[in-house]
Amino acid sequence: MIAGTFAVSGLLLLITAGLFAAGFLTPVTQTIAWFSIFFFASAAASSAYLTASEIFPLETRALAIACFYALGTAIGGSTSPLLFGWLIQSGSALRVSGGYALAAAWLLIAGATEWMLGIDAEGKSLESIADPLSS
Numbered sequence: 001m002i003a004g005t006f007a008v009s010g011l012l013l014l015i016t017a018g019l020f021a022a023g024f025l026t027p028v029t030q031t032i033a034w035f036s037i038f039f040f041a042s043a044a045a046s047s048a049y050l051t052a053s054e055i056f057p058l059e060t061r062a063l064a065i066a067c068f069y070a071l072g073t074a075i076g077g078s079t080s081p082l083l084f085g086w087l088i089q090s091g092s093a094l095r096v097s098g099g100y101a102l103a104a105a106w107l108l109i110a111g112a113t114e115w116m117l118g119i120d121a122e123g124k125s126l127e128s129i130a131d132p133l134s135s
Contacts, residue, residue: 003104003115006045010107017100021093041107048114 016033019025020117025033040080056064 002044002047002118003111005040005047006114007110008108009037009041010042010104010111012040013100013104015109017097017104020100021097023093044107044110 015029016025016037019033020027020030026073084096084099087095119129
């Protein structure tokens with residue numbers, strides 16, 4: 001689910017980038033594209049968060065989730081508005097769609113990383129995917 005939802009959101013964003021660059025999107029179709037992308041991206045983020053929390057000891061997962069969330073929010077929250085503001089200010093649909101394509105590439109990389117490194121845990125007991133703390 002994690003790899004698939006990241007990949008689907010990345011592919012939808014890549015398609016949106018192409019349609020935006022070509023000038024095919026209206027405000028209504030752009031809105032439909034965005035809520036479709038966010039539907040899958042939100043599921044990706046939620047499922048990744050929930051899965052990571054179960055395979056590590058409590059203190060480790062709490063610290064890791066807190067650090068990644070804080071760093072991701074700080075970096076993404078401070079650079080994304082600046083980057084997209086600069087792209088929009090350029091007045092070039094091609095530059096804005098390039099920003100979309102860059103974000104799509106990151107989503108596709110995240111999906112591929114999960115597909116290659118993720119732990120297949122569905123239908124398995126916690127003990128079969130992570131050693132108990134008492135062992």
